[in-house]
Amino acid sequence: MRDSIMQQLAQARTPQDSIPLMYHLLDLSAGNTKGEEISRKLIETAHSIQEYDVELDAIRLYSNTVLSNDSLLSLCLSKALRVPQSNNRSETITFIGINRTSLSIRTTSESEKAKALQELISTYKQGQTGNIYEEILQLYTLCLYLAHSTTGDLYTQYLEKLKILIDQLPQDGRKAIPTLYYTQLSIIYTRNNEYEKAIKATKETLKIIHRLEAEYKKQGRIYRNYDVSYYNCYRRILSNYRALSTEEVEDYYQKIQEIAKRNSSAKKDFATSKRPQLYYMMATHQYAKAMPILKETYEQGKKTGLQMQYLQYMIEAAKALNNYNTLLQATLEYNTLLEEYNKVKAAEKYKELQILYDVNELRAQNSQLTMEQQQAKIEWSRTILRITFIAITILICLLTVALWLYYRSRRLARRLQHSKQKLQSEQQVLLQTQKDLVIARDQAESANRLKTLFIQNMSHEIRTPLNAIVGFSQVMAENSKGDLKDEMSTYAEMISSNSELLLTLVGDVLDIAKMESGEITLKQQLCSVNTVCNMAITSVKHRIRPEVKMYFKTDIKTDYTLFTDPTRLEQVLINFLNNAAKFTHKGEIVLSYEIDNTSQKIIFSVTDTGIGVPADKAEVIFDRFEKLDTFTQGTGLGLHICRLIARMLKGDVKLDTSYTQGARFLFIHPLR
Template identity: 30%
Template sequence: MRNLLLLIILSLCGSITTQASRHSQDTAYVKMTLHYFDLYQKGKDEKAYYNAAKQMKDYLLDHNDKELYYTIRSQEVIFDANLGKTYRALQKVNTILKDIEQEKNKDSYVQLIDYTLGSIYHLRGNYRLAEYYYKKANEKCAPTDSPSRMDIYSQMAELKLVGSPKEADQWIEKLGDLTRASHNPEYHKAYLMLKGKLYFYHKDRWSFDKIYRDFFSIQRKHPEFDNGGVALMKAMDLAFSGDYQSALQLINAENNEIEAIDKPGLRIQIYKMMDRYDLALDEFRKIKMRRDSLDTDMLFDSMSEIDTQMSIYNRTKHMADKNRKMLIASLFTICVMLTLALISIIYHHLMRRRYQKTIEQKNRELSVALEQATESDRMKTAFIEHVSHEIRTPLNIITGYVQLIGNPEYEISPEEHTEMVNSINENSNMITTIFNELLDIAQYSSNKKFVCEDMVNVGSFLKTIIGDAEEKNKGRLQLIAENTEPDDFTIKTNKIALCRVLSQLMDNAIKFTKSGSVTLGFHADKASKTLQFTVTDTGIGIPLAHQEKVFERFYKVDLFKQGFGLGLPICRKVSELLGGTIVVDKDYVGGARFILTLPML
C-alpha cells in the first residue's frame, strides 16, 4: 500500500504549510519542505524520504517547533504503514508516545497519535480499530482545529462508504460544513470527491451527475490546482455511462491520481454494475489475500525483530557467561519462533476455512442470481408471447369493424351496426381486463399483507358473488350457494380482496363448464380455526399434471383458449396476502374444485 487517500496528503500538507508560516522567510526551509512532501507523496524512494524526514526533524528541533516536529514523525509512521511495514510503524508510535510523555503540553499531541494509529489500522483493513482511534482523535481535537477535523471526518467517511451509507453521508456533510466555512475551493473539491464516491457505490446517478458538474466547475476555475480526484471522478462517470471497459482501463492505469487503496473497491462496484459477479468475487479474493499477506508480513517482521534483539542480547552477555547465556537465549528464541510459527499456522488455517466458506457462500449467491436471471428471461419471453397473442386478436377485430363503420362506401344495416358496436365494446373490455390483470399482479407482488378489518356476513356475501357471476352466466348453468353455517355467521377479513378471489374462481368455472352447475360453498372449521371456501364445477376439469402449474404466471392448459394466464396466479397471491392458501382438489373428478383456506380471525 502507498498513500491512503489523496485527501490526507492535501490536507496534511495544507495544515503544515499554514502552521509553518513562521518559517516562511527561511528559503532553505521552504525548499526542504517542498522536497520532503514530494518524496512523501511519491512514496517510492524509502531511503531518500527518511533522509528528508531527518533533515526536517533536525531543523524543527533546532527551532523548538515541537508541534511540527511531532507532525513530521507521525507522517513518517504513516509512510511506513503505506509500505506495509506495520510492525515498524507501531514501534515508532510507541517511541513517539514515550517522547511525548516528557513534554510539558503532552495532551496537545495525543490527538495526533490517535489519528496516526487510526491511519495504520485503516491501511491494514482493520476498520474496527481504525474507527476506534479516529473517534478518539475527534474527541480530543480542538474545535478550532479545522484541518485536523477535516482529516478525521474524511477518514470516517471512507470507512463507512460501502457498509453504512447514511453514517458515511453524515461524516461527509460534517466535512462539507468545514470546507464551506473555510472558503477554500480545494478543500471543497475533496468534499465533492467523497460525495461522488458515496453516490457511485450506491448507484445514485442523478446525485452523482450534480456532484460531477460542481467538481469540474471548481477544477476549471482553478487550473492551478493539481489533478487530485480528476481520474477517479472520470472513471466513475464512465461506469455510470455504461462504458465499463474505459472505466476499468482508467482505474488500472499506473500513472494516474487514483489511490491504490481505492482501486479494488471501484473494480468490484463496476463488476457488479456489469452483472459480472464472478469477477467481483475474484477481486474480493485478491483483497482478502492482500490483507492476509499484510498480517503474515507483520508476523514475520515481529519474528525477525525478536530474533535481532535476541542476537544483540547474546553478544552483550557473551563475555559474562557465554555458554549458559547463549543456551538460554537460543532456547528462548527457538520457543518464541516455534510459538509464532504455530500461531501463524493456526491463523492461516482459520483464514483458509473462513475464506472457503466465503467462496461457497458467494458461489451459492451466484447460482441463485443465475437462476433468477434465467427465470426473469423466461418470464419476459412468456410475457411478450402472451401479450402478442392475447391482444392482437381483439385489436384486429376492433380495427376491422371501425374501418367498416367509418367507410361511407359500405352499406351497413342497423342490426349489423349494433352487432359491430357490441363486438368492439366486448373486445375493448377484453383488452382492459388484460391490462387490469397485469396491474393487479404488479400491485399485489409489492404488497406484504392485506389489512383484514371488514366484518362480512357470509350468507349475504355468497349471494352477492353468485349474483355478479350470473351476469356472465346468463342462465346457461345452475349457480348454487352452499353455506353450512347459520345465516347470521360473520367473518373478519378483507372483503374486497376476498371478493376478487371468489369472483375470479366463479368466472373460470363458468368459462370452462359447458353444462351442469357451479357451486360456491363455505364451511368454518372451529377445531382448526380455519375458513374454507370452495368453487366446484361440472366442467372439463384440470389434468393432475397441470393442477399446480395453473398457478404460474401466463400458464395455460389450453393455449388456444381465451385468457391471459394471470387469473389463478392473482388468486394465489391474494390468498397469501390474506394469510391463506388456494389449491386444486386432487380427489374431485367430476370437473374442477378449488379450495380457498383462510385463518379464522
C-alpha cells in the first residue's frame, strides 16, 4: 500500500494533489522514523500553497515525534510563528511551549525548580493577561513544575483551574491541548484513588478522539488509525473498575479484546503487560485466575510505578483465597511501601506548605515594596522643593570650589614635577641595586659550587690516607708477636674506629652539601625490607657496648617488598642505630617496622634503653649541628640528614615522645 501511494505522490501534478497522499503516508508511518521526514515535507508543501491549517497540523504531528530534542522543538516553534495569526496558530505555539517546558524541567536543579515555582505562583496570582492561550501556557507550566514537587491537593487544585481555561478554548483552537490535559488529569486522579474523576477525564479524551476521527474521515484520511488511543483509554478506564458497574466492566474489557485482535501494538501490550486481564479479573472477583498473573507481572509493576496497586490486588486476592502465606508476604511489602508512600506524601505536603508560605512571603514583600515606593514618591516631591532652593546655593559653592581647585591644581602640578624627578633618581638607584644583587647572587652561587667541589675533593683526599692508615695499622697488629699483639690489636681497632668516625663526618658533610644543592637523585626500586634492616644491624653491631643487645624484630610474618631507594633507607636506619649505640650503655637496641594500611605508610622504629631525649627537644635534635651532649662524639649532622632523606622520600622522621624508657626514633615512609 505504501509503495502504491508513493507512486501516486510521484505522479501528483500540484501541491494540492500531494497533500492527501502525504497524509496517507503519514498515517501509515505512525510510530516509525519515516513519519518525521514526511511531516517535514508536508509542512513545507502546505506553507508553499498557504494551507496554514494543514501546516499547523503537520507541525504538531512532527513536534510529537521530537519531544526529547529541544532544538527541533524550537524549529517547530519558528515554523509556527511564520503562520498568520489564528486560534489554530495560538494553540500550536502553546502546545509546543508546553512540550519544551516539560523537556527543560528534566534538566533543571531542585533549587532552580523551587525558585521558578515561587515566581510562577506569584505571577499567576497577580491576575489574567487577557490572552487565554498565554494564561493556559502559564498555568500549564505551573502545573508541570508542581508535578515534580507534589501530586497532592495543591497540584489538583491548579489542574482543575486549568480545566476551566481549557473549556473556554474556541472550537478552531482546541485540537491538541485538551487531549494532553485530560490524559494527565486522568493519571493523577487514578493515582490519588479518585476513580470517578479519573473515568470522567478519560471519557473526555474519548470524546476528543471520536471528534478527531470523524473529522479526519470527512477529510478522506482513511488510513488514520486510533486503535492504540482507544486501547489506552479503555485500559485506563478499566483500571478504575471500582467506580464501574458489572456491565461497564464487561463492555470495556470486550472492546479491549477486540482492539488487541486487530492491532499488533495493542496485541503485544495485551500479551506482555496483562494489565487489562488483571483489571478484569479483579473487577469480576476471579481471584484464582488473577493470582498467577499478579505474581508474574509484579516485577513489571515495580518498573511502571504500579507496585502498590499490584500489592493491593494481591492482598485482596489472597484474602479471598485464604492464601495466608501470600497474604502475609504481600501485606509486609505493602506496609513497607505504604510507609515510604506516606513519607513521600508528608514531604509533598510539606513542600506545598513551604511553597504557599514562600509565595505569601513574596507577596508580602511585594506589598511592602509598593508601599515603600509610594512613600518614596511623596518624599521625592518634598525633596524637589528642597533641591530647587538648594541648587542656587550649591552652584555658588561649586564656583568657589572650582576656583580654589584651579589654584590648588597648579600647586600640585609643581609638586608632581618635583616628585617625578625624585622618583627617577630613586629608580636609577634601584636599578643599580638590582645589578649589584644579581652580581652578589652569581658570586654566591659560584661560591656554593666551589664549596661543594672543595668538599668532594677533600672527601676523596681524606678517604685515601685514612684507608691507608687503617690498612697499615691492621697489618702491624697482625705481624706483632707475643704480648704486643693484643696491645697492637687494640690500637688498630681504635685507629679503625676513629678513622671510620672521621669518614662518617666527611660523608655527612658531603651528603648535606649535595642534598641542599639538589645534586642527589633517588634510585628507587623494589627491595626487601627485612634485608635492608638486617644490613643496617650488621653495619652498626660492632659499635655497641658489651652490655647492650642489638637485634631486628618484626611482627610481619612475610618479608615485605617496598618501592624506595634502599641505600638511603639503610642510611637513615644506620644513623638511628649509631645514635642509639652512642647513648645506650646497657639494655637493648631494637630495630622494627610495622605497616599501617589505613594511612598507607610503613613505620620503622629504633628503640633503645639509653639516656633518652627530653620532650621539649623533640624537634631541635633534627636541626643541623645540634647536639644535646657536647662531650659525645659526633657532629650533630646524622639526624638532620635523616630528615632530609625522609623528605626526599615523601616521608618524615620524628621522636616518639610517648616512650620514656629511653629513646624511640620513627621513620614514616609511604607505601607507594
